Amino acid sequence: MDTASEIQTQIERAEAQIRELREKLLSQKTEERRAAIAEVKKLIKTHALSAADVGLSSGRSKKAKAGSSPKLGVKVAPKYRDPATGNTWTGRGKTPNWLVAKLAAGQSKDDFAV
Secondary structure, eight states: OOOHHHHHHHHHHHHHHHHHHHHHHHHHHHHHHHHHHHHHHHHHHHHTOOTTTTTOOSSOOHHHHTTSOTTTTOOOOOSEEOTTTOOEEOSOSSOOHHHHHHHHTTOOGGGGBO
């Protein structure tokens, strides 16, 4: 029966072998990748291809934007204005401090509607 230290030594040897194999595979993949890139560059140059010719775009594709809101970044007109300072609020997001203070003083949002 193996002792704990013998088993630990076997584990360490196996881990070292795993590291060596991973490094070997990584270097092989790196070389394959370099060869593929060189071939692609050669074909692009030979046939005078652009990114659009091969279906690539410089920006984000429509599929990448599919999850985002169509109104993302759209400006919204202010709904509330503080007549004393001219500060405004669209009614979206956190209520601004100036309006919180006015509401706490007993005024209503309707008093500041634009």
